[in-house]
Amino acid sequence: MSSINSTKPVGIEVSLAIAEAVKLAEVEVVAAYPITPQTHIVEHLSDLVANGELNAEYVPVESEHSALSACIGSSAAGARTFTSTSSQGLMLMAEIVFIAPMLRMPIVMAVANRAISGPLNIWNDHSDVMSIRDCGWIQIFAETGQEATDLSIIAFRIAEDKNVMMPLILNLDGFTLSHFIEPIIFPEADKVKKFLPPYETSHKLDLNNPLSFGLLGGPEVYTEARRDTDLALLNSRSHVQRIFDEFAGAFGRQYRLVETYKTEGAETIIVTIGSISETAMSAVDEMRAVGEKVGLIHIRLWRPFPVVEFRAAVAGAKNLAVVDRHISMGFPEGPVGTEVRALMYHEKERPRISNYVLGLGGRDVTRNHFKYIVEQVKSLGADKRQGGYEMVGVLE
Amino acid sequence: MNKKVDIVMEAAFKISDLPLGFTAKPGTTRKFKTGDWRSARPVLDRAKCVYCGFCYIYCPDGVYRDMGAEKYYQVDLDYCKGCGICAHECPKKCIQMIIEEV
Amino acid sequence: MKSAEVQFEKITPKTFPKGPDSLASGHRACQGCGEVLALRLLMKALGRDFMAVSATGCMEVCTSPFPQSAWEMPWLHVAFENAAAVAGGVDAGNVILRRKGKLPDKRIPVVAIGGDGATADIGIQALSGALERYHENFIYICLDNEAYMNTGIQRSSQTPFGASTTTSPAGSHSKGQSTWKKNMPAIAVAHNIPYVATGSPAFHLDLMNKIRRAAAIPGPAYLHIYAPCPTGWRMKAELSVESSRLAVNSRIFPLYEVIDGQYILNKKVDQPIPLVEYLKPQGRFRHLMSEDIAKIEERVNHEYEYIVKLSESFVEPLF
Numbered sequence: 101m102s103s104i105n106s107t108k109p110v111g112i113e114v115s116l117a118i119a120e121a122v123k124l125a126e127v128e129v130v131a132a133y134p135i136t137p138q139t140h141i142v143e144h145l146s147d148l149v150a151n152g153e154l155n156a157e158y159v160p161v162e163s164e165h166s167a168l169s170a171c172i173g174s175s176a177a178g179a180r181t182f183t184s185t186s187s188q189g190l191m192l193m194a195e196i197v198f199i200a201p202m203l204r205m206p207i208v209m210a211v212a213n214r215a216i217s218g219p220l221n222i223w224n225d226h227s228d229v230m231s232i233r234d235c236g237w238i239q240i241f242a243e244t245g246q247e248a249t250d251l252s253i254i255a256f257r258i259a260e261d262k263n264v265m266m267p268l269i270l271n272l273d274g275f276t277l278s279h280f281i282e283p284i285i286f287p288e289a290d291k292v293k294k295f296l297p298p299y300e301t302s303h304k305l306d307l308n309n310p311l312s313f314g315l316l317g318g319p320e321v322y323t324e325a326r327r328d329t330d331l332a333l334l335n336s337r338s339h340v341q342r343i344f345d346e347f348a349g350a351f352g353r354q355y356r357l358v359e360t361y362k363t364e365g366a367e368t369i370i371v372t373i374g375s376i377s378e379t380a381m382s383a384v385d386e387m388r389a390v391g392e393k394v395g396l397i398h399i400r401l402w403r404p405f406p407v408v409e410f411r412a413a414v415a416g417a418k419n420l421a422v423v424d425r426h427i428s429m430g431f432p433e434g435p436v437g438t439e440v441r442a443l444m445y446h447e448k449e450r451p452r453i454s455n456y457v458l459g460l461g462g463r464d465v466t467r468n469h470f471k472y473i474v475e476q477v478k479s480l481g482a483d484k485r486q487g488g489y490e491m492v493g494v495l496e
Numbered sequence: 497m498n499k500k501v502d503i504v505m506e507a508a509f510k511i512s513d514l515p516l517g518f519t520a521k522p523g524t525t526r527k528f529k530t531g532d533w534r535s536a537r538p539v540l541d542r543a544k545c546v547y548c549g550f551c552y553i554y555c556p557d558g559v560y561r562d563m564g565a566e567k568y569y570q571v572d573l574d575y576c577k578g579c580g581i582c583a584h585e586c587p588k589k590c591i592q593m594i595i596e597e598v
Numbered sequence: 599m600k601s602a603e604v605q606f607e608k609i610t611p612k613t614f615p616k617g618p619d620s621l622a623s624g625h626r627a628c629q630g631c632g633e634v635l636a637l638r639l640l641m642k643a644l645g646r647d648f649m650a651v652s653a654t655g656c657m658e659v660c661t662s663p664f665p666q667s668a669w670e671m672p673w674l675h676v677a678f679e680n681a682a683a684v685a686g687g688v689d690a691g692n693v694i695l696r697r698k699g700k701l702p703d704k705r706i707p708v709v710a711i712g713g714d715g716a717t718a719d720i721g722i723q724a725l726s727g728a729l730e731r732y733h734e735n736f737i738y739i740c741l742d743n744e745a746y747m748n749t750g751i752q753r754s755s756q757t758p759f760g761a762s763t764t765t766s767p768a769g770s771h772s773k774g775q776s777t778w779k780k781n782m783p784a785i786a787v788a789h790n791i792p793y794v795a796t797g798s799p800a801f802h803l804d805l806m807n808k809i810r811r812a813a814a815i816p817g818p819a820y821l822h823i824y825a826p827c828p829t830g831w832r833m834k835a836e837l838s839v840e841s842s843r844l845a846v847n848s849r850i851f852p853l854y855e856v857i858d859g860q861y862i863l864n865k866k867v868d869q870p871i872p873l874v875e876y877l878k879p880q881g882r883f884r885h886l887m888s889e890d891i892a893k894i895e896e897r898v899n900h901e902y903e904y905i906v907k908l909s910e911s912f913v914e915p916l917f
Contacts, residue, residue, distance in 0.1 A: 128694045131687055155698065157690040162727030166683035169676055169724065173651065173687025176674050179694055181687075199676055204517035265516065303516055305649050305672035305688060307706070311519040312667035314652075314675030320508040321664050325518055328511045509665070520667035525624030528666060533629065549614065553802050554839045556627060556635035558619040575623040579630030579828075580836030593836075 109283035114245040114272065117284045118184075118210055119144035121252035123154045124292045127208075128179035128299070131159035131170035136189035139212045139278040145182075164189035168196040168209070175205035176313060178304035180256060183207065186274050187214035190228045194235075200267045201236030201329050203313055204303060206259035207267040209237075210252065213374065213425075214274035215461040223462020224274040226374065226425035229402075230435050236329050238268040238336055239403040243359075243377045245282030248272045250353055253287060257296050258343050264336045265303065271402070273375040275462065287351050295350050337404045357406035358413045359398045362388055366395030368419040368477050369451075371440060373399050376423065376465045383470035394474055399436070407443060417451045419477045419487075420444070424457045432489050441487075452480065454487035463493070530557065534578030536593040538571050544590035551582035551591060601792040602857045606814035609643060609806045618670075620646055625668040626660040630835025632826030632842060633657060633741045636799040637711065640739060640823070643806035644813060646671045648707040649688055653681035653716035656748040657741060679720040682728035682738055685710035689733040705735050707813040713825075714742040714756035718782050729789040729818050736818040737809065740782060743827035751830040755780040758850070760894055761882045763830075768885040778897065786820035787856050793819040794856040799826075800842035804853060804864055811855075824851045832881025844876040849902040854909065861908035873898060 112120070118141050122130075130149070132142035148154040157174070161167045167183050175181040185193060190211060200207055215221040216228050229239065238258060242248035251270050259268040272278055287295075302309065317325045341357055348354035361381050363369055372380050377398035387394045397413050399406070414420060422441075424434025431438070437455030444450050456473050459465040469492060476488055538551070547567040552560040559576045560569040571582075583591040609615065620641035627634035637657055641650070652658040652675040661668035662675060676684045689708045695701040710728070712721055717740035725738060745763045746752040753766035753775055762774040786794045793815045797805040805823070812819035824845055826838040833841065845851035848871050853864040873895040877883040886894075 128698070129687065129690045131690065155694070157694045159686060159690045160731065161683060161686070162723060162730075166680060166686075166724050166727055169680035169683035170687030170690065172676050173674065173684040173689075174691035174694075175687075176684075177649075177688045177691025177695065178700070179691035181691070195677060196680065202518055203676075305674060307647055307649075307672060310522045310646070310670060310672040312522065312662055312669050312673040313517060313519050314673075315518055315520055315662045315664040315667065316659055317518065317664050321514075324509050324511045324514060325664075328514045328518075331511065515665075518664060520662065520665050522667060522670045522673075523622035524666040525626075525661065525668040526622050528624040528626075530624060530626070549611075552616075553614070553639070554635065554799070556631045556638065556838070557625070558621070558623050558638055562616050572623070577629040579838075580834075581630055581635075581839055584836040585839050 107285060107288065109285050111281050111283055113140060113279065113281050114248050115140035115212070115278045116144045117245055117249045118252045119148065120286060121249045122182050123148050124287060124289055125253050125256045125296055126180065126298065127154070127156055127182045129157045129159065129171070129174035129181045130183065131161050131167050131174065131181070132183045132185070133161050133164045133167045133189060136164060136187065136192065138186065138189070139184065139274070141184040141210055141212070164193040165196060168193040168200065171207045172196065172200055172203060172205050175207050176203070176305050178299070178301055180260070180299040181207045182209070184210040184212070186212040187216055187222065187228045190232065191216055194232050197232050197235045197237065201333065202325065204265045204332070205267055206265055208255040208259055208270065209267065210270045210272065212274040212278040213271050221461040224276050225460045225462070227427070227460070229269065229271055230426040233403070233435060236333055237403065238266050238333065238340065239271060240268065240401055241271045241374050241399065242277070243375050243398060245277065245280065245284050246353070247355070248277060249284050249286065250347065250351070250355070253292055253296060254343060254347050258336070258340055260299050261339055261343065264339050266332055266336055271374065277375045291350055295347065334404045337401070337406060340401055355400060356409070357401040358409040359400055360413050361396040363395035363397065363413065363417070365393055366417055367393040368421060368474055369395045369397055369414055369417040370470055370473065371397050371399065371420055371422040371436065373402065373436060374425065376459060379465055379467055380470050383467035386467060387471060387474060392474060405439065410443060411447065414444070414451060415449070420451045420453045421473045421477050422453060422455045423473070424455060425459050427457055427460065427491070437489070452484050452487050454480070455489045456492050458492040529574045530577050531574045534576055534596055536578045536580065536595050537573060537576065538580070538582050538591045539594050540568065540571070541590040541592070542568050544588045546588055548587060550585050550587065554581050554585045556581065600858060601815045602860070604811070604815045606810045609803055609810065611803070615642055615645070620644065620670045621661065622668040622670060624666070626663065627656065628829045630828045630838045632799055632828070632838035633743050634660065635838060636741055636797070636805065636823045636825050639799060639802050639806055640809045643809050644707065644709070648709055648813070649673070651675070651681050651685040651688060651708065651710045653710070653712035653721060654678035655713040655716050657711060657713070659748060678716055680724050681710040681712045681716060682721060683724040685736055685738070686728040686731060686733045689735050693734065707735050707737055708733070709737045709739060711739045711741065713748070714740060714744060715746045715754040718755045718780055726789065729786060729791050729820065732791070733818055734816050737812045737821065738819070739821045739823060741823050741825040743825040743830060745830050747827050747830040756782070759897070760886050760890055762885060763882065773890055774882070774885065783820065783822045783856065787859065790859070791820065792817040792858055796822045796824070796851065796853055798824040798842045798846055798851060798853060800839050801846065801853060801865070808855065830882070833879050837879050841876065841879065844871065847871050848873045848876040848898070850876060850898045852902050852905050854905055860913045861905060863906060863909040867902070
């Protein structure tokens with residue numbers, strides 16, 4: 101792995117690249133369960149520990165539930181902590197996911213987004229992470245291998261920031277990103293050391309200052325405790341952008357809370373999350389080439405939602421075509437669609453909002469899907485408020 | 497807040513009162529006096545006491561204090577819940593549970 | 599070094615630690631709670647230089663209503679079934695920070711504490727995983743009050759045969775709990791850990807020295823502690839220590855240690871008191887007829903003799 105010290109791109113599987121980035125972050129405890137289903141992220145981390153390349157404790161727990169439980173323990177001990185999961189594993193650990201933010205434990209968790217059962221399916225969509233949407237973690241989506249690598253380092257810097265102190269989920273699409281080999285430029289180790297100093301905190305289990313963590317909060321304080329966590333999460337938004345900017349200053353790659361692509365003069369803006377944004381960009385290029393006024397927005401920071409940035413990015417559009425990779429059963433829309441609609445409802449210049457659910461359980465999403473969506477938006481009636489909703493490609 | 501409608505404010509803490517991570521300082525339950533749970537109090541006959549310490553050892557609430565040179569253990573009624581274990585376990589039967597007057 | 603040879607500072611009547619408790623007064627445990635008594639003695643034996651992790655349950659709820667805590671050492675509670683996993687994580691954190699020089703070069707015991715439900719039922723997977731992973735400074739304490747008391751006395755796998763609980767009620771078609779207590783110490787022993795022991799608050803020096811030994815021996819330890827619950831057992835509050843004593847002396851809760859696989863019976867009970875004397879003060883057994891008690895007594899004697907036989911057979915430690 102000596103080649104990763106080069107500033108030239110290296111062809112590497114994205115899961116392995118994330119593990120290498122976590123090594124560069126000098127993580128101290130990794131507790132993970134390798135199945136349900138998993139990626140090569142933690143396998144490679146255990147290799148790095150076994151080879152002496154990473155001075156860390158690797159805790160091979162017996163379940164995802166225990167994985168995050170052990171992570172809370174090691175983070176509470178004051179150690180920089182990482183885990184990785186997906187799909188059923190995230191479902192199993194969900195109970196603990198909701199507890200970590202209140203404890204303000206800056207754990208970083210990579211989630212290789214995959215479908216949840218049933219039926220059993222290990223392929224990509226966003227139904228795992230959308231099911232824990234309200235958990236209180238900072239949630240970021242990576243769209244490429246390079247982003248996943250960079251964000252794996254940035255994640256610790258954000259989570260451990262004195263003004264933030266929140267756990268962070270780094271989402272990357274299972275298989276379509278996690279298992280692909282991509283050319284990746286690794287941040288130089290010495291620069292990473294400067295960008296991400298060792299984790300030092302007084303917010304920990306300390307024999308010299310023995311705090312109690314995880315108290316009972318009765319009706320007289322539960323509401324305030326929940327709102328306190330909510331405010332901490334909301335407050336992290338500006339710090340996320342500040343740290344993205346600092347990363348850009350050090351490494352030259354700039355990330356934004358909401359990324360825009362060819363939105364200038366766009367009448368219809370497609371809204372995506374995750375790696376399909378890359379496909380969508382190609383589709384936008386092709387549509388733009390034949391005169392379609394189409395643009396793209398991909399949401400990088402999912403929680404806390406970048407409300408201001410999102411509204412600014414869609415200003416002037418006549419139509420939003422919001423893509424969901426998760427079905428919200430019993431409601432005529434996917435979660436991203438619903439949130440976008442809620443955010444725009446009170447805007448003076450309100451675009452017509454349509455929602456398309458596609459790419460469930462590993463079903464391919466091609467450029468044609470985005471062209472189809474734009475065709476659907478164009479064929480909507482004259483009523484400016486009446487958007488469409490469709491599960492794209494479903495055979496009835 | 498709409499002042500026209502009264503809502504019951506049950507909250508005892510403001511968000512600004514809450515410590516980072518909802519923690520507590522050690523041993524702070526001492527601020528909560530459990531003595532008013534008691535319906536009977538232990539009364540020690542010091543003449544019979546042999547300073548064996550079983551009242552101190554077996555108290556679930558840790559309410560007995562070692563009086564050292566005076567060679568007995570004194571109950572702290574701020575916390576004593578009146579369970580009666582000390583009286584039951586005393587080998588010299590020199591602790592009596594006396595019903596509290598209301 | 600054999601675990602049995604590991605030295606530790608023994609507590610005697612003369613050296614009984616008289617300083618302030620490590621578990622503060624003002625906690626909200628019921629009157630006469632035997633569980634909080636056992637916990638208080640165990641914490642007192644360890645002092646304050648350790649870290650504690652609690653499972654959700656009576657001892658967690660009654661000691662930590664915001665903004666107060668009864669714990670004098672660093673303490674962490676996360677959820678019901680994961681105390682062992684959390685404690686394993688704390689230990690991993692301490693181990694790496696010590697290796698990196700961020701913590702003093704000294705072992706820090708990490709003590710996970712759970713009730714019988716948190717240990718033997720919902721948390722058994724996390725416990726098994728933690729014992730198997732062999733965390734070096736890990737001690738697990740099961741405070742066994744033989745049912746889910748915090749939530750209203752529902753039966754667990756540790757509820758003894760014949761006990762009436764809110765989910766194993768005695769009735770015209772039921773004698774109460776219809777199953778026998780799951781043998782948790784044996785399950786812990788099966789993980790090939792260096793130290794397993796049972797303890798009882800009535801035998802306080804035995805109890806306190808067991809956790810001291812557990813802390814001194816490198817590797818995981820499991821302590822199964824008898825924890826009388828006057829509320830759940832429908833028993834007078836003053837009888838907690840008495841019932842702890844009767845449980846040992848009637849053989850229903852034998853005191854033993856298992857060091858590197860070798861069973862050691864700590865208190866031989868050659869002349870057991872009749873089991874009925876143990877059962878009678880407890881309302882949960884009130885419905886039992888003499889033939890039911892005879893059946894239980896037979897089983898109790900059999901299980902006790904089994905421990906005796908194990909303690910009489912020498913086991914050459916594998917490790």
